[in-house]
Amino acid sequence: MNVKVLIVDSHGPFAENTKFLFSMEPQIEIAGIVKNGEECLDFMRHSSPDVILLDIHLDDSNGISLIEQIKRIAPTVKIIMLTEFNQEGYVIAAKSKGAQGVILKDMYIREMVQAILRVIDGGSYFYQSPLAFPKKQIDIDDMHFPVKPVEILEKILTPEEKEIMRLLTKRLSNKKIASILGVSARVLSERINIILLKFGVNTKLEAVLTWPFVEP
Numbered sequence: 001m002n003v004k005v006l007i008v009d010s011h012g013p014f015a016e017n018t019k020f021l022f023s024m025e026p027q028i029e030i031a032g033i034v035k036n037g038e039e040c041l042d043f044m045r046h047s048s049p050d051v052i053l054l055d056i057h058l059d060d061s062n063g064i065s066l067i068e069q070i071k072r073i074a075p076t077v078k079i080i081m082l083t084e085f086n087q088e089g090y091v092i093a094a095k096s097k098g099a100q101g102v103i104l105k106d107m108y109i110r111e112m113v114q115a116i117l118r119v120i121d122g123g124s125y126f127y128q129s130p131l132a133f134p135k136k137q138i139d140i141d142d143m144h145f146p147v148k149p150v151e152i153l154e155k156i157l158t159p160e161e162k163e164i165m166r167l168l169t170k171r172l173s174n175k176k177i178a179s180i181l182g183v184s185a186r187v188l189s190e191r192i193n194i195i196l197l198k199f200g201v202n203t204k205l206e207a208v209l210t211w212p213f214v215e216p
Contacts, residue, residue, distance in 0.1 A: 003116055005028055005050065006032050010035050010057070012035065028113060037063070040066065063081060064093050067094070067099055080115055082103060095126060168208050
């Protein structure tokens with residue numbers, strides 16, 4: 001039996017190329033391609049793919065935040081997140097929201113197929129950098145929400161995320177922080193969303209109140 005896969009990606013060329021490569025895989029059937037979160041939810045209301053390949057960065061939404069909405073419509077669908085960045089925070093955030101996998105967009109199609117078949121078989125496929133947590137290892141299965149204790153927060157935040165938290169504690173605006181870090185407002189917003197997911201909170205204020213490392 002073929003596995004029906006929905007591709008959710010705002011980058012049309014990537015989605016079409018992935019569809020073409022999957023056409024040479026007899027176990028995979030592309031159920032459709034949609035370009036944003038709204039189209040994904042609409043598709044799910046009328047169709048039932050087995051697996052969703054869901055880009056983390058969509059034009060209209062954060063893919064990780066979309067997971068819960070998808071699961072409300074189709075609780076049994078398997079979700080594998082797609083990312084261009086080898087960042088362990090995505091693994092933690094995606095798994096905490098109910099995704100069955102995280103894979104890199106530039107991996108070989110055969111490995112994508114292996115990830116799909118593994119989650120269909122009841123397993124998971126979380127790609128992680130060999131540099132993830134180089135000094136302190138964490139068992140992701142032991143990381144439960146809500147808010148993490150200080151020792152866990154120290155482990156799961158990257159140096160860049162710690163710098164974002166340092167700037168947030170200074171009550172700087174997103175625009176100012178983005179300028180200091182040399183990134184776009186959208187990129188900063190996505191990184192803050194990942195921090196909130198790691199902390200297990202919903203707002204920047206809650207994150208700041210949770211973060212113990214405030215400069216005098």
